[in-house]
Amino acid sequence: MTKPSATDSGNRPMAKLTLSPKILDVLDFGTPSAERDISRGLEKYFVESPAYQRVRTGAKTILMGNRGSGKSAIFKVLAKRERAAGSHVIELSPEDYSYELLNATMAAEDAGSWAKQGAYAAAWKYLIYVLVMKALARKGMRLTKGGGREIHKYVRDSHGAQQLGTLSLLMSYLKRLEAVKIGPIEAGLRTRELDRLYKLEEIQNLLPALQNVLESQRVVVLVDELDRGWDSSEDAKAFVSGLFQACVSVNALHRNLRVYMSLRQELYDDIPALYEDAQKHRDLVEKISWSEESLLELIAKRIRYSAHEKGFDVEALERAGDRACWSAVFAPPPPGMARDGSFGYMVDRTLYRPRELIQFCSEALDLARGRTSRLPVPYSAIERSEYGYSAERTKDIAAEYRSQYPGLLSVFEVFRSHPHTFERAELEMLCLELAFGDIPTRGTQSWLPLREPNDLIEILWRSGLLTAQAVDNGRFLGSHQVQHLNLAAVRRFRVHEMFHASLGIVPANG
Ligand SMILES: Nc1ncnc2c1ncn2[C@@H]1O[C@H](COP(=O)(O)OP(=O)(O)OP(=O)(O)O)[C@@H](O)[C@H]1O
Numbered sequence: 001m002t003k004p005s006a007t008d009s010g011n012r013p014m015a016k017l018t019l020s021p022k023i024l025d026v027l028d029f030g031t032p033s034a035e036r037d038i039s040r041g042l043e044k045y046f047v048e049s050p051a052y053q054r055v056r057t058g059a060k061t062i063l064m065g066n067r068g069s070g071k072s073a074i075f076k077v078l079a080k081r082e083r084a085a086g087s088h089v090i091e092l093s094p095e096d097y098s099y100e101l102l103n104a105t106m107a108a109e110d111a112g113s114w115a116k117q118g119a120y121a122a123a124w125k126y127l128i129y130v131l132v133m134k135a136l137a138r139k140g141m142r143l144t145k146g147g148g149r150e151i152h153k154y155v156r157d158s159h160g161a162q163q164l165g166t167l168s169l170l171m172s173y174l175k176r177l178e179a180v181k182i183g184p185i186e187a188g189l190r191t192r193e194l195d196r197l198y199k200l201e202e203i204q205n206l207l208p209a210l211q212n213v214l215e216s217q218r219v220v221v222l223v224d225e226l227d228r229g230w231d232s233s234e235d236a237k238a239f240v241s242g243l244f245q246a247c248v249s250v251n252a253l254h255r256n257l258r259v260y261m262s263l264r265q266e267l268y269d270d271i272p273a274l275y276e277d278a279q280k281h282r283d284l285v286e287k288i289s290w291s292e293e294s295l296l297e298l299i300a301k302r303i304r305y306s307a308h309e310k311g312f313d314v315e316a317l318e319r320a321g322d323r324a325c326w327s328a329v330f331a332p333p334p335p336g337m338a339r340d341g342s343f344g345y346m347v348d349r350t351l352y353r354p355r356e357l358i359q360f361c362s363e364a365l366d367l368a369r370g371r372t373s374r375l376p377v378p379y380s381a382i383e384r385s386e387y388g389y390s391a392e393r394t395k396d397i398a399a400e401y402r403s404q405y406p407g408l409l410s411v412f413e414v415f416r417s418h419p420h421t422f423e424r425a426e427l428e429m430l431c432l433e434l435a436f437g438d439i440p441t442r443g444t445q446s447w448l449p450l451r452e453p454n455d456l457i458e459i460l461w462r463s464g465l466l467t468a469q470a471v472d473n474g475r476f477l478g479s480h481q482v483q484h485l486n487l488a489a490v491r492r493f494r495v496h497e498m499f500h501a502s503l504g505i506v507p508a509n510g
Protein backbone atom coordinates (compact mmCIF):
# COMPACT_ATOMS: atom_id res chain seq x y z
CA MET A 1 0.00 0.00 0.00
CA THR A 2 2.91 2.31 0.53
CA LYS A 3 5.41 3.13 -2.10
CA PRO A 4 8.65 4.52 -0.75
CA SER A 5 10.98 6.38 -3.06
CA ALA A 6 14.12 8.23 -2.11
CA THR A 7 14.16 11.94 -2.81
CA ASP A 8 16.25 14.76 -1.57
CA SER A 9 14.89 17.26 0.87
CA GLY A 10 17.54 19.84 1.54
CA ASN A 11 20.73 18.00 2.42
CA ARG A 12 19.01 15.04 4.00
CA PRO A 13 17.65 12.21 1.90
CA MET A 14 14.08 11.51 2.89
CA ALA A 15 11.83 8.63 1.98
CA LYS A 16 8.79 9.99 0.22
CA LEU A 17 5.73 7.95 0.91
CA THR A 18 2.59 7.55 -1.08
CA LEU A 19 -0.24 6.25 1.03
CA SER A 20 -3.16 4.22 -0.25
CA PRO A 21 -6.30 6.35 -0.76
CA LYS A 22 -8.10 3.92 1.53
CA ILE A 23 -6.10 5.24 4.47
CA LEU A 24 -7.80 8.58 4.06
CA ASP A 25 -11.12 7.01 5.11
CA VAL A 26 -9.80 5.45 8.26
CA LEU A 27 -7.04 7.77 9.43
CA ASP A 28 -7.67 9.02 12.94
CA PHE A 29 -5.57 11.27 15.16
CA GLY A 30 -7.30 10.14 18.36
CA THR A 31 -9.39 12.15 20.77
CA PRO A 32 -8.39 15.49 22.28
CA SER A 33 -8.44 14.29 25.90
CA ALA A 34 -6.36 11.61 27.54
CA GLU A 35 -9.31 10.24 29.48
CA ARG A 36 -10.87 9.10 26.23
CA ASP A 37 -7.60 8.41 24.44
CA ILE A 38 -6.45 5.86 26.99
CA SER A 39 -9.06 3.28 25.97
CA ARG A 40 -8.18 3.77 22.32
CA GLY A 41 -4.51 2.92 22.54
CA LEU A 42 -2.81 5.99 24.01
CA GLU A 43 -0.29 3.75 25.67
CA LYS A 44 0.83 2.51 22.25
CA TYR A 45 1.31 5.93 20.71
CA PHE A 46 2.36 7.72 23.87
CA VAL A 47 5.40 9.97 23.53
CA GLU A 48 7.71 9.10 26.39
CA SER A 49 9.35 12.36 27.25
CA PRO A 50 12.10 12.83 29.82
CA ALA A 51 9.35 14.54 31.87
CA TYR A 52 7.41 11.28 31.90
CA GLN A 53 10.50 9.39 33.01
CA ARG A 54 11.09 11.76 35.91
CA VAL A 55 7.48 11.37 37.00
CA ARG A 56 7.57 7.60 36.61
CA THR A 57 10.61 7.22 38.80
CA GLY A 58 9.01 9.45 41.42
CA ALA A 59 11.74 12.07 41.16
CA LYS A 60 8.95 14.53 40.33
CA THR A 61 5.52 14.30 41.89
CA ILE A 62 3.90 17.64 41.08
CA LEU A 63 3.00 17.90 37.42
CA MET A 64 2.43 21.37 36.09
CA GLY A 65 1.19 22.26 32.64
CA ASN A 66 -1.23 24.29 30.59
CA ARG A 67 -4.55 23.07 29.33
CA GLY A 68 -4.17 20.27 26.84
CA SER A 69 -0.45 19.90 27.43
CA GLY A 70 -0.67 16.27 28.52
CA LYS A 71 -1.01 16.11 32.30
CA SER A 72 -3.75 13.50 32.23
CA ALA A 73 -1.94 11.58 29.49
CA ILE A 74 1.05 11.10 31.78
CA PHE A 75 -1.18 10.09 34.70
CA LYS A 76 -3.28 7.70 32.61
CA VAL A 77 -0.30 5.91 31.15
CA LEU A 78 1.41 5.80 34.52
CA ALA A 79 -1.73 4.34 36.12
CA LYS A 80 -2.03 1.69 33.45
CA ARG A 81 1.58 0.62 33.70
CA GLU A 82 1.60 0.63 37.50
CA ARG A 83 -1.53 -1.54 37.54
CA ALA A 84 0.02 -3.93 35.07
CA ALA A 85 3.03 -4.21 37.38
CA GLY A 86 0.76 -5.12 40.29
CA SER A 87 0.66 -1.79 42.12
CA HIS A 88 -2.48 -0.45 43.74
CA VAL A 89 -3.53 2.68 41.91
CA ILE A 90 -5.91 5.24 43.37
CA GLU A 91 -7.12 7.88 40.92
CA LEU A 92 -8.94 10.89 42.31
CA SER A 93 -10.82 13.14 39.93
CA PRO A 94 -13.52 15.84 40.11
CA GLU A 95 -16.28 13.41 40.96
CA ASP A 96 -14.36 13.11 44.21
CA TYR A 97 -14.21 16.78 45.02
CA SER A 98 -16.52 19.72 44.62
CA TYR A 99 -15.50 23.26 45.42
CA GLU A 100 -19.10 24.32 45.55
CA LEU A 101 -19.88 21.80 48.24
CA LEU A 102 -16.79 22.71 50.26
CA ASN A 103 -17.75 26.35 50.15
CA ALA A 104 -21.27 25.69 51.20
CA THR A 105 -20.20 23.41 54.03
CA MET A 106 -17.14 24.92 55.63
CA ALA A 107 -17.18 28.02 57.81
CA ALA A 108 -15.37 31.04 56.42
CA GLU A 109 -11.79 31.83 57.38
CA ASP A 110 -12.83 34.97 59.23
CA ALA A 111 -15.23 32.97 61.41
CA GLY A 112 -12.31 32.20 63.72
CA SER A 113 -8.60 31.48 63.74
CA TRP A 114 -9.11 28.86 61.12
CA ALA A 115 -5.78 28.76 59.24
CA LYS A 116 -7.43 26.82 56.50
CA GLN A 117 -4.43 25.74 54.51
CA GLY A 118 -2.99 23.80 57.45
CA ALA A 119 -6.36 22.28 58.19
CA TYR A 120 -6.80 21.15 54.59
CA ALA A 121 -3.27 19.74 54.55
CA ALA A 122 -4.04 17.64 57.64
CA ALA A 123 -7.36 16.50 56.19
CA TRP A 124 -5.70 15.52 52.91
CA LYS A 125 -3.02 13.53 54.70
CA TYR A 126 -5.70 11.75 56.68
CA LEU A 127 -7.70 11.03 53.54
CA ILE A 128 -4.72 9.75 51.57
CA TYR A 129 -3.53 7.46 54.35
CA VAL A 130 -7.01 6.06 54.86
CA LEU A 131 -7.49 5.46 51.13
CA VAL A 132 -4.10 3.78 50.93
CA MET A 133 -4.82 1.53 53.88
CA LYS A 134 -8.23 0.67 52.48
CA ALA A 135 -6.68 -0.28 49.15
CA LEU A 136 -4.09 -2.45 50.86
CA ALA A 137 -6.63 -4.09 53.15
CA ARG A 138 -8.93 -4.85 50.24
CA LYS A 139 -6.40 -6.84 48.32
CA GLY A 140 -4.27 -8.11 51.17
CA MET A 141 -7.24 -9.39 53.17
CA ARG A 142 -5.27 -12.23 54.60
CA LEU A 143 -2.22 -10.23 55.46
CA THR A 144 -1.34 -11.27 58.92
CA LYS A 145 2.29 -10.37 59.23
CA GLY A 146 4.39 -7.30 58.72
CA GLY A 147 1.77 -4.86 59.95
CA GLY A 148 -1.03 -6.07 57.69
CA ARG A 149 -3.16 -7.21 60.54
CA GLU A 150 -3.16 -3.84 62.30
CA ILE A 151 -4.07 -2.04 59.13
CA HIS A 152 -6.79 -4.48 58.35
CA LYS A 153 -8.22 -4.12 61.83
CA TYR A 154 -8.18 -0.33 61.63
CA VAL A 155 -9.92 -0.29 58.26
CA ARG A 156 -12.53 -2.77 59.45
CA ASP A 157 -13.21 -1.02 62.77
CA SER A 158 -13.05 2.58 61.65
CA HIS A 159 -14.12 2.49 58.02
CA GLY A 160 -15.91 -0.82 57.68
CA ALA A 161 -19.48 -0.06 58.63
CA GLN A 162 -20.03 3.39 57.15
CA GLN A 163 -18.54 3.65 53.69
CA LEU A 164 -17.93 7.36 53.34
CA GLY A 165 -17.17 8.68 49.88
CA THR A 166 -13.83 10.36 49.24
CA LEU A 167 -15.01 13.91 49.68
CA SER A 168 -17.08 13.02 52.75
CA LEU A 169 -14.04 11.44 54.34
CA LEU A 170 -12.02 14.60 53.79
CA MET A 171 -14.84 16.80 54.98
CA SER A 172 -15.43 14.72 58.07
CA TYR A 173 -11.88 15.42 59.14
CA LEU A 174 -12.15 19.09 58.27
CA LYS A 175 -15.33 19.29 60.30
CA ARG A 176 -13.54 17.83 63.29
CA LEU A 177 -10.87 20.51 62.96
CA GLU A 178 -13.44 23.19 62.43
CA ALA A 179 -15.36 22.17 65.54
CA VAL A 180 -12.25 22.53 67.69
CA LYS A 181 -11.05 25.69 66.03
CA ILE A 182 -14.14 27.77 66.04
CA GLY A 183 -16.43 25.86 68.40
CA PRO A 184 -17.10 26.83 72.04
CA ILE A 185 -14.20 25.05 73.63
CA GLU A 186 -11.89 25.92 76.50
CA ALA A 187 -8.51 27.31 75.31
CA GLY A 188 -6.21 24.70 76.91
CA LEU A 189 -8.31 21.84 75.64
CA ARG A 190 -8.44 23.41 72.22
CA THR A 191 -4.66 23.41 71.86
CA ARG A 192 -4.43 19.78 72.90
CA GLU A 193 -7.27 18.68 70.64
CA LEU A 194 -5.84 20.55 67.69
CA ASP A 195 -2.46 19.06 68.23
CA ARG A 196 -3.98 15.59 68.17
CA LEU A 197 -5.87 16.29 64.98
CA TYR A 198 -2.91 17.88 63.22
CA LYS A 199 -0.70 14.96 64.15
CA LEU A 200 -3.33 12.60 62.77
CA GLU A 201 -3.35 10.78 66.08
CA GLU A 202 -6.02 8.37 64.90
CA ILE A 203 -3.63 6.82 62.40
CA GLN A 204 -0.21 7.98 63.53
CA ASN A 205 0.60 4.74 65.32
CA LEU A 206 -0.28 2.76 62.20
CA LEU A 207 2.35 4.40 60.04
CA PRO A 208 5.17 2.00 61.03
CA ALA A 209 2.88 -0.90 60.09
CA LEU A 210 2.11 0.82 56.82
CA GLN A 211 5.79 1.25 56.11
CA ASN A 212 6.25 -2.45 56.67
CA VAL A 213 3.49 -3.42 54.29
CA LEU A 214 4.86 -1.01 51.70
CA GLU A 215 8.10 -2.95 51.67
CA SER A 216 6.37 -5.53 49.51
CA GLN A 217 3.48 -3.58 47.98
CA ARG A 218 3.31 -0.39 46.04
CA VAL A 219 0.57 2.23 46.06
CA VAL A 220 0.26 5.13 43.65
CA VAL A 221 -2.21 7.96 44.22
CA LEU A 222 -3.00 10.32 41.35
CA VAL A 223 -4.96 13.54 41.79
CA ASP A 224 -5.86 15.15 38.49
CA GLU A 225 -8.19 17.80 37.06
CA LEU A 226 -8.16 19.98 40.18
CA ASP A 227 -9.18 22.91 38.00
CA ARG A 228 -12.58 21.49 37.10
CA GLY A 229 -15.25 23.62 38.74
CA TRP A 230 -12.56 25.99 40.01
CA ASP A 231 -14.19 28.99 41.64
CA SER A 232 -11.17 30.74 43.09
CA SER A 233 -12.78 30.65 46.53
CA GLU A 234 -10.97 30.53 49.84
CA ASP A 235 -11.83 26.84 50.26
CA ALA A 236 -10.77 25.95 46.73
CA LYS A 237 -7.40 27.58 47.27
CA ALA A 238 -6.89 25.94 50.67
CA PHE A 239 -7.97 22.62 49.17
CA VAL A 240 -5.29 22.72 46.48
CA SER A 241 -2.47 24.21 48.54
CA GLY A 242 -3.28 21.80 51.37
CA LEU A 243 -3.00 18.92 48.92
CA PHE A 244 0.39 20.19 47.82
CA GLN A 245 1.66 20.09 51.41
CA ALA A 246 0.10 16.68 51.99
CA CYS A 247 1.80 15.33 48.85
CA VAL A 248 5.21 16.43 50.06
CA SER A 249 4.62 14.99 53.51
CA VAL A 250 3.10 11.62 52.51
CA ASN A 251 5.77 11.02 49.89
CA ALA A 252 8.36 11.00 52.64
CA LEU A 253 6.86 7.90 54.28
CA HIS A 254 8.12 5.20 51.92
CA ARG A 255 9.47 4.98 48.38
CA ASN A 256 6.64 2.58 47.48
CA LEU A 257 3.96 5.11 48.29
CA ARG A 258 3.76 7.86 45.69
CA VAL A 259 1.23 10.67 45.62
CA TYR A 260 1.10 12.74 42.45
CA MET A 261 -0.90 15.83 41.68
CA SER A 262 -1.34 17.85 38.53
CA LEU A 263 -1.73 21.58 38.42
CA ARG A 264 -2.80 23.90 35.68
CA GLN A 265 -0.53 26.87 35.33
CA GLU A 266 -3.31 29.45 35.85
CA LEU A 267 -4.48 27.69 38.96
CA TYR A 268 -1.04 27.89 40.38
CA ASP A 269 -0.83 31.58 39.54
CA ASP A 270 -4.18 32.08 41.26
CA ILE A 271 -3.04 30.64 44.63
CA PRO A 272 -0.41 32.82 46.34
CA ALA A 273 0.03 30.28 49.18
CA LEU A 274 1.07 27.69 46.63
CA TYR A 275 3.69 29.90 45.15
CA GLU A 276 5.74 29.88 48.33
CA ASP A 277 5.44 26.14 48.76
CA ALA A 278 6.35 25.51 45.16
CA GLN A 279 9.47 27.63 45.53
CA LYS A 280 10.47 25.57 48.52
CA HIS A 281 9.82 22.31 46.72
CA ARG A 282 10.81 23.37 43.27
CA ASP A 283 12.78 20.15 42.83
CA LEU A 284 9.52 18.18 42.94
CA VAL A 285 7.75 20.15 40.24
CA GLU A 286 7.82 18.94 36.64
CA LYS A 287 6.66 21.45 34.10
CA ILE A 288 5.43 19.93 30.85
CA SER A 289 6.79 21.49 27.73
CA TRP A 290 6.81 20.47 24.09
CA SER A 291 9.05 21.25 21.16
CA GLU A 292 8.32 21.10 17.45
CA GLU A 293 10.20 17.81 17.18
CA SER A 294 8.29 16.13 19.97
CA LEU A 295 4.97 17.35 18.59
CA LEU A 296 5.88 16.00 15.17
CA GLU A 297 6.72 12.68 16.80
CA LEU A 298 3.33 12.71 18.54
CA ILE A 299 1.43 13.09 15.27
CA ALA A 300 3.62 10.62 13.36
CA LYS A 301 3.00 7.98 16.05
CA ARG A 302 -0.73 8.52 15.72
CA ILE A 303 -0.59 8.21 11.93
CA ARG A 304 1.30 4.92 12.14
CA TYR A 305 -0.87 3.51 14.89
CA SER A 306 -4.11 4.40 13.20
CA ALA A 307 -3.10 2.88 9.84
CA HIS A 308 -1.81 -0.23 11.60
CA GLU A 309 -5.00 -0.64 13.65
CA LYS A 310 -7.07 -0.54 10.50
CA GLY A 311 -5.13 -3.45 9.13
CA PHE A 312 -2.81 -1.72 6.70
CA ASP A 313 0.68 -2.97 6.21
CA VAL A 314 2.62 -0.08 7.63
CA GLU A 315 6.13 -1.35 7.24
CA ALA A 316 7.15 1.61 5.10
CA LEU A 317 5.52 3.99 7.57
CA GLU A 318 7.41 2.34 10.39
CA ARG A 319 10.66 2.76 8.55
CA ALA A 320 10.01 6.29 7.45
CA GLY A 321 10.95 9.16 9.68
CA ASP A 322 8.38 11.35 11.42
CA ARG A 323 8.72 14.03 8.80
CA ALA A 324 8.01 11.61 5.96
CA CYS A 325 4.93 10.32 7.79
CA TRP A 326 3.65 13.84 8.10
CA SER A 327 4.29 14.68 4.46
CA ALA A 328 2.46 11.55 3.36
CA VAL A 329 -0.66 12.90 5.08
CA PHE A 330 -0.42 16.68 4.65
CA ALA A 331 0.71 18.41 1.47
CA PRO A 332 2.86 21.52 1.79
CA PRO A 333 1.45 25.02 1.40
CA PRO A 334 2.41 27.09 -1.65
CA PRO A 335 6.00 28.34 -1.53
CA GLY A 336 6.56 31.26 0.85
CA MET A 337 3.48 30.55 2.99
CA ALA A 338 5.31 28.92 5.88
CA ARG A 339 8.87 28.54 7.05
CA ASP A 340 8.66 24.76 7.33
CA GLY A 341 6.04 23.13 5.11
CA SER A 342 2.57 22.25 6.33
CA PHE A 343 3.90 21.06 9.66
CA GLY A 344 5.54 24.43 10.28
CA TYR A 345 2.36 26.15 9.18
CA MET A 346 0.19 24.21 11.62
CA VAL A 347 2.56 24.11 14.58
CA ASP A 348 3.06 27.87 14.25
CA ARG A 349 -0.66 28.15 14.94
CA THR A 350 -0.42 26.36 18.26
CA LEU A 351 0.97 27.16 21.68
CA TYR A 352 2.86 23.86 21.49
CA ARG A 353 0.13 21.86 23.18
CA PRO A 354 -0.69 18.41 21.85
CA ARG A 355 -4.45 18.96 22.06
CA GLU A 356 -4.21 21.93 19.71
CA LEU A 357 -2.31 20.06 17.04
CA ILE A 358 -4.55 17.00 17.32
CA GLN A 359 -7.60 19.22 16.87
CA PHE A 360 -6.21 21.20 13.98
CA CYS A 361 -5.06 18.05 12.16
CA SER A 362 -8.38 16.28 12.77
CA GLU A 363 -10.38 19.21 11.46
CA ALA A 364 -8.27 19.54 8.32
CA LEU A 365 -8.58 15.81 7.71
CA ASP A 366 -12.36 15.88 8.16
CA LEU A 367 -12.65 18.71 5.68
CA ALA A 368 -10.45 16.93 3.17
CA ARG A 369 -12.55 13.77 3.31
CA GLY A 370 -15.51 15.47 1.73
CA ARG A 371 -13.46 16.94 -1.10
CA THR A 372 -10.76 14.55 -2.11
CA SER A 373 -10.25 10.84 -2.26
CA ARG A 374 -6.49 10.83 -2.07
CA LEU A 375 -3.67 11.56 0.34
CA PRO A 376 -1.92 13.82 1.09
CA VAL A 377 -4.56 16.22 2.34
CA PRO A 378 -4.26 19.35 0.18
CA TYR A 379 -3.20 22.61 1.78
CA SER A 380 -6.60 24.11 0.93
CA ALA A 381 -8.19 21.84 3.56
CA ILE A 382 -5.81 23.15 6.20
CA GLU A 383 -6.59 26.68 5.14
CA ARG A 384 -10.32 26.11 5.26
CA SER A 385 -10.25 24.55 8.69
CA GLU A 386 -8.15 27.36 10.11
CA TYR A 387 -10.90 29.83 10.88
CA GLY A 388 -12.95 27.41 13.00
CA TYR A 389 -9.87 26.20 14.80
CA SER A 390 -8.60 29.71 15.44
CA ALA A 391 -11.97 30.98 16.69
CA GLU A 392 -12.28 28.10 19.09
CA ARG A 393 -8.75 28.53 20.41
CA THR A 394 -9.24 32.27 20.95
CA LYS A 395 -12.34 31.60 23.02
CA ASP A 396 -10.77 28.75 24.94
CA ILE A 397 -7.62 30.66 25.84
CA ALA A 398 -9.68 33.56 27.18
CA ALA A 399 -11.80 31.08 29.13
CA GLU A 400 -8.71 29.55 30.72
CA TYR A 401 -8.05 32.86 32.41
CA ARG A 402 -11.61 33.58 33.44
CA SER A 403 -10.92 33.69 37.17
CA GLN A 404 -7.75 35.77 36.95
CA TYR A 405 -8.57 38.00 34.01
CA PRO A 406 -12.30 37.93 33.36
CA GLY A 407 -13.32 39.54 30.09
CA LEU A 408 -9.96 38.77 28.47
CA LEU A 409 -11.75 37.90 25.24
CA SER A 410 -12.92 41.48 24.87
CA VAL A 411 -9.29 42.61 25.23
CA PHE A 412 -8.28 40.13 22.51
CA GLU A 413 -11.04 41.59 20.35
CA VAL A 414 -9.35 44.98 20.47
CA PHE A 415 -6.63 43.55 18.23
CA ARG A 416 -9.18 42.73 15.55
CA SER A 417 -8.19 44.01 12.15
CA HIS A 418 -5.12 45.78 13.52
CA PRO A 419 -1.82 45.15 11.75
CA HIS A 420 -0.22 42.00 13.16
CA THR A 421 2.98 43.71 14.28
CA PHE A 422 3.35 46.53 16.79
CA GLU A 423 6.25 48.77 17.63
CA ARG A 424 6.57 49.02 21.39
CA ALA A 425 5.28 52.61 21.54
CA GLU A 426 2.15 51.72 19.56
CA LEU A 427 1.41 48.76 21.79
CA GLU A 428 1.94 50.80 24.94
CA MET A 429 -0.45 53.42 23.65
CA LEU A 430 -3.07 50.77 22.97
CA CYS A 431 -2.54 49.37 26.49
CA LEU A 432 -2.96 52.82 28.02
CA GLU A 433 -6.20 53.33 26.15
CA LEU A 434 -7.39 49.99 27.45
CA ALA A 435 -6.35 50.74 31.02
CA PHE A 436 -8.07 54.12 30.97
CA GLY A 437 -11.20 52.75 29.38
CA ASP A 438 -10.85 54.87 26.22
CA ILE A 439 -11.25 51.62 24.37
CA PRO A 440 -14.20 49.89 26.02
CA THR A 441 -13.98 46.26 27.13
CA ARG A 442 -16.45 44.04 28.95
CA GLY A 443 -16.20 42.41 32.36
CA THR A 444 -12.62 43.55 33.02
CA GLN A 445 -13.24 45.91 35.99
CA SER A 446 -11.46 43.68 38.48
CA TRP A 447 -8.08 43.81 36.81
CA LEU A 448 -7.78 46.11 33.81
CA PRO A 449 -8.43 49.68 35.01
CA LEU A 450 -5.23 51.66 35.55
CA ARG A 451 -3.07 48.65 34.77
CA GLU A 452 0.50 49.56 33.81
CA PRO A 453 1.19 48.97 30.09
CA ASN A 454 4.14 46.72 30.91
CA ASP A 455 1.92 44.64 33.11
CA LEU A 456 -0.72 44.28 30.45
CA ILE A 457 1.88 43.39 27.83
CA GLU A 458 3.16 40.66 30.15
CA ILE A 459 -0.36 39.29 30.64
CA LEU A 460 -0.98 39.22 26.89
CA TRP A 461 2.38 37.58 26.24
CA ARG A 462 1.84 34.95 28.97
CA SER A 463 -1.64 34.16 27.71
CA GLY A 464 -0.24 33.50 24.24
CA LEU A 465 -1.84 36.38 22.31
CA LEU A 466 1.43 38.22 21.80
CA THR A 467 4.84 37.08 20.69
CA ALA A 468 7.94 39.19 21.16
CA GLN A 469 10.98 39.87 19.03
CA ALA A 470 13.85 39.59 21.48
CA VAL A 471 16.56 40.59 19.02
CA ASP A 472 16.27 42.82 15.97
CA ASN A 473 15.23 40.81 12.92
CA GLY A 474 15.02 37.69 15.08
CA ARG A 475 12.15 35.28 15.43
CA PHE A 476 9.08 36.36 17.38
CA LEU A 477 8.84 34.20 20.48
CA GLY A 478 5.86 33.28 22.63
CA SER A 479 5.71 32.17 26.25
CA HIS A 480 5.30 28.59 25.00
CA GLN A 481 8.77 28.79 23.45
CA VAL A 482 10.82 30.53 26.12
CA GLN A 483 10.23 30.46 29.86
CA HIS A 484 11.56 33.93 30.52
CA LEU A 485 12.11 36.90 28.32
CA ASN A 486 13.06 40.40 29.28
CA LEU A 487 9.89 41.90 27.87
CA ALA A 488 10.86 45.38 29.01
CA ALA A 489 13.65 45.38 26.44
CA VAL A 490 11.54 44.09 23.55
CA ARG A 491 10.88 46.62 20.82
CA ARG A 492 8.44 44.79 18.56
CA PHE A 493 5.50 42.54 19.26
CA ARG A 494 3.30 40.45 17.04
CA VAL A 495 -0.08 38.82 17.53
CA HIS A 496 0.45 35.07 17.52
CA GLU A 497 -0.64 33.40 14.27
CA MET A 498 -3.09 31.16 16.08
CA PHE A 499 -5.34 34.18 16.64
CA HIS A 500 -5.02 35.72 13.17
CA ALA A 501 -7.89 34.02 11.39
CA SER A 502 -10.35 34.59 14.20
CA LEU A 503 -9.36 38.25 14.67
CA GLY A 504 -9.29 39.01 10.95
CA ILE A 505 -5.59 39.83 10.99
CA VAL A 506 -3.89 39.79 7.61
CA PRO A 507 -1.00 37.30 7.36
CA ALA A 508 2.55 38.42 8.03
CA ASN A 509 5.20 38.25 5.34
CA GLY A 510 8.20 36.98 7.20
N1 LIG B 1 2.98 12.25 25.84
C1 LIG B 1 1.93 12.14 25.04
N2 LIG B 1 1.90 11.20 24.08
C2 LIG B 1 0.83 11.08 23.28
N3 LIG B 1 -0.26 11.85 23.35
C3 LIG B 1 -0.29 12.79 24.29
C4 LIG B 1 0.79 12.99 25.18
N4 LIG B 1 0.49 14.02 26.01
C5 LIG B 1 -0.74 14.42 25.64
N5 LIG B 1 -1.22 13.70 24.63
C6 LIG B 1 -2.53 13.87 24.00
O1 LIG B 1 -2.85 15.26 23.97
C7 LIG B 1 -4.21 15.48 24.29
C8 LIG B 1 -4.30 16.39 25.51
O2 LIG B 1 -3.70 15.75 26.62
P1 LIG B 1 -4.38 15.69 28.08
O3 LIG B 1 -5.83 15.35 28.00
O4 LIG B 1 -3.52 14.80 28.89
O5 LIG B 1 -4.17 17.21 28.53
P2 LIG B 1 -4.31 17.85 29.98
O6 LIG B 1 -3.05 18.55 30.26
O7 LIG B 1 -4.76 16.83 30.96
O8 LIG B 1 -5.47 18.91 29.70
P3 LIG B 1 -6.58 19.50 30.69
O9 LIG B 1 -5.92 20.61 31.43
O10 LIG B 1 -7.65 20.02 29.79
O11 LIG B 1 -7.05 18.39 31.57
C9 LIG B 1 -4.81 14.11 24.51
O12 LIG B 1 -5.37 13.67 23.29
C10 LIG B 1 -3.62 13.25 24.87
O13 LIG B 1 -3.84 11.90 24.54
Ligand SMILES: [Mg+2]
Binds near residue numbers: 034225
Ligand atom coordinates in the same frame (compact mmCIF):
# COMPACT_ATOMS: atom_id res chain seq x y z
MG1 LIG C 1 -6.44 16.56 31.98
